[in-house]
Amino acid sequence: MxxxxxxxxxxxxxxxxxxxxxxxxxxxxxxxxxxxxxxxxxxxxxxxxxxxxxxxxxxxxxxxxxxxxxxxxxxxxxxxxxxxxxxxxxxxxxxxxxxxxxxxxxxxxxxxxxxxxxxxxxxxxxxxxxxxxxxxxxxxxxxxxxxxGTQWATKSGNPNKVDPNDACGKKIAVQTGTVQFDDITARSKKCTDAGKPAITIDQYQAQSDATAAVVSGKNDAMLADSPVGAYAVKQTNGQLELLGDIYESxxxxxxxxxxxxxxxxxxxxxxxxxxxxxxxxxxxxxxxxxxxxxxxxxxxx
The missing domain is CATH 3.40.190.10 (Periplasmic binding protein-like II)
Structure with missing residues (x-):
């Protein structure tokens, strides 16, 4: 990462x-x-x-x-x-x-x-x-x-209308111990500080498990290292798509x-x-x- x-x-x-x-x-x-x-x-x-x-x-x-x-x-x-x-x-x-x-x-x-x-x-x-x-x-x-850098990914077509800049109330997957966890934690705090619902943050030991959670619909989106996220999109044969731009590159x-x-x-x-x-x-x-x-x-x- x-x-x-x-x-x-x-x-x-x-x-x-x-x-x-x-x-x-x-x-x-x-x-x-x-x-x-x-x-x-x-x-x-x-x-x-x-x-x-x-x-x-x-x-x-x-x-x-x-x-x-x-x-x-x-x-x-x-x-x-x-x-x-x-x-x-x-x-x-x-x-x-x-x-x-x-x-x-x-x-x-x-x-x-x-x-x-x-x-x-x-x-x-x-x-x-x-x-x-x-x-x-x-x-x-x-x-x-x-x-x-970091990039988001979601199910193809973004059925849950996830906006990386306003993910309040969404269920987001990240790998345990990564900078993406810190990122999404800070975003959730901004939500609650603004009186909006917190982001539900699900942590996974393996990035492959975070990816699978988004594919299955358990989570609305995920954050990952940009090449890792892009590779996950490719490996899922179109079930996922990248969301937004790469940042903190x-x-x-x-x-x-x-x-x-x-x-x-x-x-x-x-x-x-x-x-x-x-x-x-x-x-x-x-x-x-x-x-x-x-x-x-x-x-x-």
Whole structure:
């Protein structure tokens, strides 16, 4: 979940829609998982000029070693085999690596171990829905590639006429321990302060359960991290629709060592290249998260 301060989300694991169940079976595995031919990189041609910008130490073996916390569908999670990392972060970074003439190798790791792993050289880049913020930029370089915030979703057609700006008296689902719970709690207080009915807030341990509650009609709507909500809409085959705009957005960034500015610049230029050639949109559309797309990647925005 998007957090405005140092962490990317309030709950790690159980954060995706239905397919996250698959990732939990092998959560925490640390075996290296290559992605041969996965996603857009299978057809993304290398750019000689961009490849030339990659430092020799990085391109020597033709591989970018990537640290990722594979518990966060649809960004990065373990496939049914319990070891292959999949998701929109994976497909997109495969395309970025291919532009640089390299192949990405993803290794699952605890979220809080990735930044130290990048700093130590265990990983050459961290790709794990890291929110760009000032605290992180003090110790690493960050290349923006996506934007995430909070978004509402409701049953298709919005039969209960939910208005995110006036949900007083409605039944709203959120995942336990998330910033969305704080958000909806504050909105409910505004209702009661104005003499209106409180919002009924139902908390669920798993985001997939919150999604199911809206599909069944138990709840009128839900709040979730914007890519997670968009993925839930896609997975329910049109039973849900997004409601209103994404808000409180911030960029996600690839993480590179602080002293590897040239490599970070090459990554930024490669992100721009996949935006230009359309493989960026292909990767996001595949997972239903194109609403978080950006047009101008930046180094340490």
């Amino acid at each position: 998007f957090i405005s301060n140092s962490s990317r989300r309030a709950v790690v694991g159980a954060a995706g829609a239905a397919l996250l169940v698959l990732s939990l079976a092998a959560c925490g595995e640390k075996e290296s998982t290559e992605q041969p031919g996965a996603g857009p990189s299978a057809t993304t041609a290398a750019d000689a000029a961009l490849a030339a910008k990659v430092p020799d130490a990085i391109k020597a073996d033709g591989v970018i070693k990537v640290g990722t916390d594979s518990t966060y569908a649809p960004a990065e999670f373990l496939d049914a085999d319990g070891k292959t990392v999949v998701g929109f972060d994976v497909d997109l970074f495969n395309a970025v690596a291919a532009k640089l003439g390299l192949k990405a190798e993803f290794e699952s790791a605890p979220f809080d171990a990735i930044l130290p792993g990048v700093d130590s050289g265990k990983y050459e880049v961290g790709v794990s829905s890291f929110t760009v913020n000032e605290e992180r930029k003090k110790s690493v370089n960050m290349v923006s590639y996506f934007s995430a 911030a960029p996600y960034g690839y993480v590179v060592k602080k002293d590897q500015t040239a490599f970070a610049e090459a990554l930024r230029d490669a992100v721009q290249a996949v935006i230009t050639d359309g493989s960026y949109k292909t990767a996001l559309s595949k997972w239903g998260v194109e609403a978080g797309g950006i047009s101008n990647p930046a180094l340490n925005p």
